[in-house]
Amino acid sequence: MSTLSQRLPADSEATERLESAAPAVPAPPVLSVRDVRIIDRAGGREIVHGVSFTLTPGKTVGIVGESGSGKTLTCRATLGILPAHFEVGGGSIEIEGRDIGCLTPAEWTALRGATISAVFQDPASYLNPSIPVGRQVAEVIHVKKGVGRREARRQAIELLRAVHLRDPELVFDQYAFELSGGMLQRVLIAAAIAAGPRILIADEATTALDVTVQAEILDLLADLRERTGLALVVVSHDLAVVAQLCDEVLVMRQGEVVEHGPTREVLHHPRHDYTRLLIAEHEQYGLDKFLASEEDA
Ligand SMILES: Nc1ncnc2c1ncn2[C@@H]1O[C@H](COP(=O)(O)OP(=O)(O)O)[C@@H](O)[C@H]1O
Ligand SMILES: [Mg+2]
Structure with missing residues (x-):
């Protein structure tokens, strides 16, 4: 079976970016989040009390x-x-050095998908139930890359193959209700990466999936990251998910970042009681095995 890297279509641009970023000079961040506070105007209160992190190509930050x-x-x-x-x-x-507070709606439209993209929990709700899933991926390609419909269809099928869907030609014409949760999430990932974004946010993207499928999707994201230099933000309530994929991790509680550091360090030497509690809670789900294998490495 060929690897994802051999199969991924239309990512030469991303590869070039990765290669040009390879020399000793550290790559500039693709995403800088600095002391971000989020206000609920209706409730008149601050909900998020200052989140900061930076993300460079090929790296993964976990929340x-x-x-x-x-x-x-x-x-x-x-x-x-x-x-x-x-x-x-x-x-x-800042996304690629541009303050997003200054973007016009048109600039946002150009940025979303092409530079920053996302997948969330509950993939079915992001797909139109009455249009075959492949056509929806092809539509993203048609709109975002400005290619003709026939070419968009061809690229969509290649993308469905690249996210490890068997029989991509068949899947292309299927409706959301005909696919499993894992298959739907692969379709959504295909749509999210269709325009070659530099940043992908996966917010609880594997939460609804069973453990085996979850592991496959996480492998897929890691594969994409290695192949294209994609920078990932992986959000989960499950520390094991974050442990598997992330270079650094932020631990949030009640709108506050209580801990932030390299994943290994945070997991091996948690400073905050809440992080210790999370680790204790997750030991039963196999995080202890992850930590053991990290020790071996
Ligand atoms: N659309 C919304 N309307 C009202 N409150 C919201 C909305 N989205 C989030 N909140 C509130 O903001 C807080 C943070 O929510 P969220 O960022 O979704 O948490 P998490 O993703 O960590 O579970 C919660 O108290 C939640 O109730
Ligand atoms: Mg959430």
């Missing part, structure tokens, strides 16, 4: 924390899609 800690709002702020009555009330977010 972990209990439900309601502000992980998704942080992602949505980064994507410029905060819910109606929320706003960034402090700090700054």
Whole structure:
């Protein structure tokens, strides 16, 4: 079986970027989040109290924390899609050095998909149930890359193959209800990477999937990262997911970053009681095995 890297279509641009970024000079960050605060105007209160991290090509930052800690709002702020009555009330977010606070709607449209992209939990809700899934991926390619419909279809099928869907020609014409959750998430990942983004945010993207499929999707993301230099933000309430994929991790609790550092360091030497609690909770799910294998390495 060929590897993903041999199969991935239309990523020469990303590869060139990766190669040109390879020399000793550290690559400039593709994403800089500085002390971002998110305000709920309706409730008149600050929900996220200052999140900071930077992301360079090929690297992965994890955000972990209990439900309601502000992980998704942080992602949505980064994507410029905060819910109606929320706003960034402090700090700054830069994508490829551009402050997103200054972007016009048209500039956002150009940026989304082509530079920054995302996959969320519950992939079915992001697909139109009455249009075959492949056509929806082809539509993204047609719009974002400006190629003709026939070529978009060809590239969509290649992308479906690249995200390890068997029989991509068949899947292309299927409807969302005909596919499993894991297959749907692969379709969404295909759509998310269709225009060759530099940043992919995966917000609880594997949460609804069973453990085996979850592991396959995480492998797929790691593969994409290695092949294209994609920078990943991986959000999960599950520390094991973050441990598997991330170079560094932020631990959030009640809108606050309580801990931030290299994943190994945070997991081996947690400083905050809440991180220790998370680690203890996750030991039963195999994080202890991950830590053991890290020790061996
Ligand atoms: N659309 C929304 N309307 C009202 N409150 C929201 C909305 N989205 C998030 N919140 C609130 O903001 C806080 C952080 O939410 P969120 O970022 O979704 O947390 P997480 O992703 O860590 O589970 C929670 O208290 C949540 O109730
Ligand atoms: Mg969330």
